[in-house]
Amino acid sequence: MTIENLEATVTGMLERLDRIGVRLDLPAKQREIEELEARSADPEFWNDGAGAQRVMRRLGALRNQVETWTELHQQAADLRELIDLAEADDDLRDEIAAETERVLRGVEQLELNLLLSGQYDEHDAIMAIHAGTGGVDAQDWAEMLMRMYLRWASNRGFQAQVLDVTEGEEAGIKSATIEIRGPYAYGYTKGEAGTHRLVRLSPFDQAHRRHTAFALVEVLPQVEEDTEIVIRDDEIRIDTYRSSGAGGQHVNKTDSAVRITHLPTGIVVTCQNERSQIQNRETAMKILRARLTELAIRKREEEQAKLKGEHVAVGWGNRIRSYVLQPYTMVTDHRTEYSTSNVQAVFEGEIDPFIEAYLHQQLGAADEQ
Structure with a gap:
């Protein structure tokens, strides 16, 4: 990377961070941090254990946002100062280029986290997978989806646990419920809700004909017991x-x-x-x-x-993604039109590009309103 490219990249990062800072409303977040810190210092704070945990979780999330932005901004500013020194030092230029790439990835991740601003986006998630039409192929497809999401959670460093599963008589599963725990687990997975369609040569058909199978994915936010949801x-x-x-x-x-x-x-x-x-x-x-x-x-x-005056598609009618293995290989999201031919990677849990495309689409839709 040339010195000119480094300068342009670092300048662009600082501009993006300034825009992120405005969106985050850092002064307001700092005031909230101070208020929550004062509450947590109260001697009676832990008398309400569940309430205290919610406050500490919120405090941790706020601190993480503010500290991450501050660190990235400082690192980008330091890089801008170092670039002048790298004019005649190839080794230093290579070192700065590598650090610039690292900081850039941090900025991109922070931008992505900004898309997760819904009421429950920071919460853990519960995902339910149901076999749909397609007989034993649909049950096998539901099990493939369960494996895909478990792999995705593991790849992201999330904790995933199968809470309940009903097995199919011949193969696969009729339904499964998975708990996914990690920062913004619900925010990342909520866009996966809807009907997923698989087209392939069926391994359960003696004639090896092409079959279409469907599975429904539901994504639910985990909430504490003493929230607005009261169950008598x-x-x-x-x-x-x-x-x-x-x-x-x-x-x-x-x-x-x-x-x-x-x-x-x-x-x-x-x-x-x-x-x-x-x-x-x-x-x-x-x-x-x-x-x-x-x-x-x-x-x-x-x-x-x-x-x-809008129409909201829900349930089985809301087909969000097709996974085609025959006569060609392609995974296509029907909402964002993002697609990839690397179907095997998708089945191994590499679905972040689909998730990110959906989040960016939702942000664009929100900005237009």
Whole structure:
């Protein structure tokens, strides 16, 4: 990289950081940090453990945003000062170029994080995957998607756990529920909600004909127990039954599986993965709370869309992505039109380009309003 290119890159980074600083409203964030620090210093702060954890989580997120911006801005400013010294020193120029690339990646990541400003974007996520039309191919496809998202979470350093899974009779799964924990897990995954379509030569067809299979992905935000979502005891019915599927003799001897029905909405949640009925109940309540939160979000979005005269596609009708393996190989997102022919990489969890394209599209749509 020439000195001129380095100067242009660093100048551009500083301009981008200035715009990011305006969007972040750093003075307001610093004031909030000071207020939360003062609250956390109160001797009675930890009397409400759940509330204290929420405050500390918010404080940590604010500190991370402000400190990251400050460090990147300082590093970019230092690079601008060093460039003049690199005019006659090739080794120093190469070192500065490498550092510039590193700082640039940090700026790009900070810009991406700015797109995640929704009410629950910072939260952990619960993802539900359901086999759709396509018979055993759809069940196999649902299992492929589950594996893809588990790989993606691992690649990002997130923690992922399968909370519940119902296996297919012949192959694959009928449904699965995954918990994904990490910074902005819900913000990153929320755009994956919708119908995913697979076209391939079916390994389950003796004639090896081309088949199309569908699977539905739902993404729910995890919320704390004492949020605006209140679940009263008289609003739910809890049934217990014996687990089915893998698990040896245990699944035949104990009524450890739990089914919770939310009477006002008709939402039904089941969990049978854990050996303990208590653990299954806690997990089922966590999923129910997330489903009720998602329902509230969807109602708000539908109300806003009605006011704007827009149509909101939901459920199976909202096909978001096609994965074609035959007669050609291509993964295409129908919302952003982003596509790649490296299907195998996508199945190994490399879906960040799709996620980022969706987030940038949403930001552009918001800016136009």
